[in-house]
Amino acid sequence: MDGAWTAAAVRRAEAQLMATLPPGTLMQRAAAGLAAECAALLKEQRSTRTERAGVYGATVTVLAGPGDNGGDALFAAARLARRGARVFAVPVMGGRVHPVAAAALTRAGGRLVAESPRRCDLLLDGVLGIGGRPGLPGRAIDQLARLDAGTVVAVDVPSGVDVDTGAVPASAVTADTTVAFGSRKPCHVLGRAALLTGRLVLVDIGLGPHLDPNPAVRVAGETDIAQWWHRPGPDDDKYTRGVVGVAAGSDRYPGAAVLATAGALAGPAGYVRYAGGASDAVRRSHPEVVCTPTVKEAGRVQAWLAGPGFGTDEAALGELRSVLVSPAPVVLDADALTLIGEYPSVLSRREAPVVLTPHDREYERLYGSPPSEDRGAAAAALAKRLNCTVLLKGHHTVVASSDGAVWANPTGRPQLATAGSGDVLAGFMASLLASGMDGVRAAVAAAFLHGRAGGAAAAGHRTVTASDVARALPGAVGEVLTAARS
Ligand SMILES: NC(=O)C1=CN([C@@H]2O[C@H](COP(=O)(O)OP(=O)(O)OC[C@H]3O[C@@H](n4cnc5c(N)ncnc54)[C@H](O)[C@@H]3O)[C@@H](O)[C@H]2O)[C@@H](O)CC1
Numbered sequence: 280m281d282g283a284w285t286a287a288a289v290r291r292a293e294a295q296l297m298a299t300l301p302p303g304t305l306m307q308r309a310a311a312g313l314a315a316e317c318a319a320l321l322k323e324q325r326s327t328r329t330e331r332a333g334v335y336g337a338t339v340t341v342l343a344g345p346g347d348n349g350g351d352a353l354f355a356a357a358r359l360a361r362r363g364a365r366v367f368a369v370p371v372m373g374g375r376v377h378p379v380a381a382a383a384l385t386r387a388g389g390r391l392v393a394e395s396p397r398r399c400d401l402l403l404d405g406v407l408g409i410g411g412r413p414g415l416p417g418r419a420i421d422q423l424a425r426l427d428a429g430t431v432v433a434v435d436v437p438s439g440v441d442v443d444t445g446a447v448p449a450s451a452v453t454a455d456t457t458v459a460f461g462s463r464k465p466c467h468v469l470g471r472a473a474l475l476t477g478r479l480v481l482v483d484i485g486l487g488p489h490l491d492p493n494p495a496v497r498v499a500g501e502t503d504i505a506q507w508w509h510r511p512g513p514d515d516d517k518y519t520r521g522v523v524g525v526a527a528g529s530d531r532y533p534g535a536a537v538l539a540t541a542g543a544l545a546g547p548a549g550y551v552r553y554a555g556g557a558s559d560a561v562r563r564s565h566p567e568v569v570c571t572p573t574v575k576e577a578g579r580v581q582a583w584l585a586g587p588g589f590g591t592d593e594a595a596l597g598e599l600r601s602v603l604v605s606p607a608p609v610v611l612d613a614d615a616l617t618l619i620g621e622y623p624s625v626l627s628r629r630e631a632p633v634v635l636t637p638h639d640r641e642y643e644r645l646y647g648s649p650p651s652e653d654r655g656a657a658a659a660a661l662a663k664r665l666n667c668t669v670l671l672k673g674h675h676t677v678v679a680s681s682d683g684a685v686w687a688n689p690t691g692r693p694q695l696a697t698a699g700s701g702d703v704l705a706g707f708m709a710s711l712l713a714s715g716m717d718g719v720r721a722a723v724a725a726a727f728l729h730g731r732a733g734g735a736a737a738a739g740h741r742t743v744t745a746s747d748v749a750r751a752l753p754g755a756v757g758e759v760l761t762a763a764r765s
């Protein structure tokens with residue numbers, strides 16, 4: 280399991296590490312990694328001035344703030360200047376810059392200027408790092424507005440974001456690449472700041488052994504998911520692999536039933552039962568699913584999904600109650616969330632795990648106000664209040680457990696925002712629960728694999744439908760299980 284650490288946690292780890300090293304070592308490690316990444320980017324890109332790719336002759340502009348973040352940027356720029364780049368550094372906070380790094384840059388042939396050429400091949404954002412408060416100084420805003428950069432590289436974090444929460448309450452840099460030192464920070468994986476981060480490159484400066492083993496935000500990878508996955512063995516049968524029940528869809532919305540069962544079929548459970556008013560449509564699309572009209576007639580299952588497209592009337596409320604009296608873990612999505620918002624008491628006295636999967640509007644129905652920009656805290660607050668696991672959907676989906684642990688999903692892309700894609704996710708997650716995975720892991724793994732499937736389905740900029748995502752799920756599962764073995 281990987282993670283993201285707050286500014287304070289990074290500083291504690293840095294202090295421990297720095298005590299073992301000669302002064303300036305860490306900044307040189309950071310600058311060397313940053314310069315290497317910039318050189319690689321310049322090799323991929325033809326300079327607008329020289330029409331040649333590479334560091335030599337490329338124009339590099341540095342926006343330099345007053346602290347060590349500016350220091351990293353200036354030391355890295357000095358390395359590029361030594362390799363023949365034309366470097367212009369613009370101090371953006373009243374002329375205050377890291378003095379030793381600025382001297383290194385000028386020695387290497389770079390220039391400190393009040394204004395750089397309007398066009399540059401690479402813009403280094405060294406305005407603010409983990410010492411930054413949200414927002415940018417006015418001079419940085421002006422420079423960003425006038426510069427035309429081939430590529431924007433943020434040093435450690437995109438300046439202006441709230442490093443610890445991923446909120447972006449004021450102006451901030453939009454980076455193509457962010458080169459982070461030592462560890463991820465929450466702004467790289469949460470909220471709008473994660474979008475401004477662009478591609479994330481981690482430079483190892485030796486911090487790992489000094490970081491708190493409990494990161495502020497957890498980030499699952501292929502190895503975690505492969506470890507959690509229940510692989511069928513020779514003694515398994517369809518029942519021991521888990522039976523998943525899907526209470527979704529209706530005469531009016533048969534599609535939700537078809538998509539939710541498609542998601543469930545892509546998971547590890549051995550048997551999918553469907554309960555609801557869309558049996559004909561489900562049977563036509565998925566002959567392997569066993570259908571009944573109601574939850575009570577469905578028999579025993581190891582996990583339920585309830586909600587997508589099943590309506591919010593009395594009958595739907597009755598079906599939701601039937602699901603919630605079963606001792607099995609449940610995923611509640613879509614209409615079930617609306618019903619929970621109206622009748623929160625249906626969740627009381629429930630002991631088996633519940634995973635709620637709201638998007639922002641559903642969150643508001645459940646919590647009474649929209650999620651704050653601190654999406655980790657927002658998901659955790661709802662999870663605590665309702666004593667459930669919460670998967671808060673969005674461009675960077677967040678999972679929170681009722682005890683306050685927050686996970687950020689590293690996969691996914693905007694093409695997943697397509698009607699019915701949430702139904703597929705919910706069905707798939709219920710199958711993970713039925714196979715024996717706990718609520719938090721099922722939510723984290725489902726979001727990860729759903730994002731991967733969306734990515735595979737959208738390869739080559741293809742338009743993606745929810746059915747495409749469902750079809751791509753088994754491939755995404757196979758890829759993750761295979762990668763973790765090799
Ligand atoms: N501490 C270390 O050993 C290392 C730190 N490194 C770099 O150091 C950075 C942190 O440097 P600093 O602690 O000097 O802090 P920053 O460079 O992030 O910020 C400098 C100062 O800017 C001012 N400031 C903050 N927010 C502002 C705002 N919104 N508007 C105007 N002024 C504002 C504050 O006075 C702050 O102390 C990291 O992000 C990383 O880039 C790396 O060199 C690796 C090693």
Ligand SMILES: Nc1ncnc2c1ncn2[C@@H]1O[C@H](COP(=O)(O)OP(=O)(O)O)[C@@H](O)[C@H]1O
Pocket residue numbers: 613638671672673674675676691692693694695696697698699700701702703704729
């Ligand atoms: N901008 C975005 N970028 C990436 N993924 C997104 C974005 N917006 C939504 N998603 C994902 O798309 C899915 C949409 O689910 P949902 O809103 O429930 O749709 P539906 O109800 O139509 O099935 C979720 O997995 C969500 O995380």
Ligand SMILES: [K+]
Pocket residue numbers: 348404405406407408433434435436437438
């Ligand atoms: K920065």
